[in-house]
């Protein structure tokens with residue numbers, strides 16, 4: 001399954017702080033990570049991403065032997081996104097709350113916690129979300145797959161939403 005946001009030119013727009021916001025882009029790669037609470041769903045999602053031939057990089061953890069701290073894994077995914085433009089992230093913890101809070105502290109990251117597909121669609125259309133957060137203890141594998149497909153295949157609407165996104169990033173560090 002090809003990931004697409006096709007026929008869209010990539011525009012780099014710089015906000016007041018010099019951080020660029022990509023409006024239309026082809027998502028080439030997904031970075032994924034979890035904590036122990038999200039490990040089982042991450043494993044299922046990774047197997048499914050392979051099956052769907054979606055390019056991804058699993059940033060851990062690689063076993064569920066001990067508990068780990070979700071901010072460490074949110075940082076791994078978000079710093080990879082900061083370094084590479086044409087990509088997005090999937091972060092999974094028990095509730096999805098911890099990873100979303102941690103991810104949204106990082107510059108240029110717009111992380112959306114979604115439990116159903118409409119939120120995933122709106123997070124892309126209106127918020128140009130670049131990280132999808134899931135609650136591994138709250139949703140099943142099939143719902144996760146539907147949310148991810150919606151997230152990856154919905155383009156950003158731009159227009160007035162871009163002005164608002166710029167304002168989000170102006171709040172960084174306040």
Ligand code: RB5
Pocket residue numbers: 035036037038070093094095096097098099
């Ligand atoms: C870990 O027990 C749990 O707190 C974590 O996965 C997450 O749900 C935090 O927000």
